Amino acid sequence: MKRRDFLSTAALGSAAGVLATPALAQARPNVSWRLTSSYPKSLETLYGISDHVARRVAEITDGGFQIQPFAAGELVPPLQALDAVSEGTVECAHTLGSYNIGKDPTWAFDTSLPFGMNTRQNTAWLLYGGGLELVNEFIARANVRSIPSGNTGAQMGGWYRKQINSVADLNGLKLRIAGLGGEILSRLGVVPQQIGGGDIYAALERGTIDAAEFSGPYDDEKLGFQRVAPYYYYPGWWEGTANVGLYINLDAWGALPAPYQAALEAACTEAMTHCVAKYDNGNPDALMRLVSSGAQLQAFPDDVLTAAFAESRKLYAEYAEANENFRKIYEHWSVYWTRQQQWLRVAELPYDYFTSAQIGR
Known part of the structure; x- marks a missing residue:
């Protein structure tokens, strides 16, 4: 290669490098969100899902997407978290849909219905049974969407x-x-x-x-x-299950780059798995x-x-x-609940009942 050709090629390569840097920066912009929780820091599992999601999103996006979590009362009262997201005061919140049944009882479907499904059944309904699509269609009128992000499992009375x-x-x-x-x-x-x-x-x-x-x-x-x-x-x-949603302002969600949306969804799914496992691990000894x-x-x-x-x-x-x-989601939910109970009675429930009865024998 002649020296003149080499210099020309090198110059073009340098120019391409200069052009590529802004393109990469545009593909991974710096985004900062605030997350308000309905839970105090003393409940390190329920509040902890907020820390978990924030940490994992930052790691997945190489620091490009930062979420700062706040405990209940630090920004807004615990039962007003969803309103803060809806109004755009914060970008997202960890809370229960059931806190908002005073507005419309349909909100309960994103948490659970009394005498409803257990945690595995409810998660199946949300993620594979069409439940989450129905829930998000309903709550979009409040300018929010929900991603399942935590769960307590069956609760005490x-x-x-x-x-x-x-x-x-x-x-x-x-x-x-x-x-x-x-x-x-x-x-x-x-x-x-x-x-x-x-x-x-x-x-x-x-x-x-x-x-x-x-x-x-x-x-x-x-x-x-x-x-x-x-x-x-x-x-x-x-609450045979209690799904904690990450409620996200729709405008903030729409402005989020697709890779950051994917990172947030992945972090929420991971947080939910850890949340359930932590409760299952800690409840017996407690x-x-x-x-x-x-x-x-x-x-x-x-x-x-x-x-x-x-x-x-x-x-x-x-x-x-x-x-x-309520009717639109309940009709769908009711059919799914019946089908799940029929399966539960065949394998899961008899197995659990028999093995738990063997303690001390």
Whole structure:
């Protein structure tokens, strides 16, 4: 190659390099978001999904996409997280759709329905059964979309100052409970109270409420409910699963480059897997510690469960008749629920029941 040709080629290569650098920069812009959580930092699993998503997104995008998480109350109150996202005050939030049933009961589908599916079934419905598409179609009117990002698994039935021996004992009971479970229990005489996680203990201690449900042993132990309400009931039929969504402002989502959208979806899926695993790992030992420290483990009487189940189906039928949004998703959800229960009765449930019955034999 002649020297003149070599210099010309080199010059073209240098120019191409200069042109390529801005192109790469445009493909990976710097994006900064704020994420508000409905949970305090003391609940390191539920709040921890926010840290997990932020860290993994930054790693996947080589620092191009930064998300700064904030605990409940640092930016907005815990029960106003979704409103903050909808209005664009923050780009995203970790919260429960069921906190917003006062606006429309259809929001509950993104968390769970009482006497609904378990965690595996609900995840299958959201990711493969068409549930998430229906949910996001509904919540788009609030200028948000949801990505499943965490889950508590089946929860406990809460902490009570007095024993519940029959449906009659529910009459006048002031119970902290979120979601449609409170609507169902109100039909059985309960006075539901919606209180953020960080404020429950004080309400119990002052006697503002008579009982409180929150999550399961791993979280409940940290909140110290056993010191002020000794009776610990199960099962938490109002949340056989509790999907925590990452709610994202639609305008912010639309402005996000496709690779960053993919990174966020991947990080959320990973966070959900870790969240479930952490609860499954921590709940057994936490329950034993709670019982050892004086918590009195109690099962809800059959008449309470039977009455609550009957009221749940009546409530859903009423919502479906009066609310087109609810009816559209409920009809789809109900068919899926029935199919999942039929399969559960064949393999999963008999296996779990038999093996758990072998303890101590």
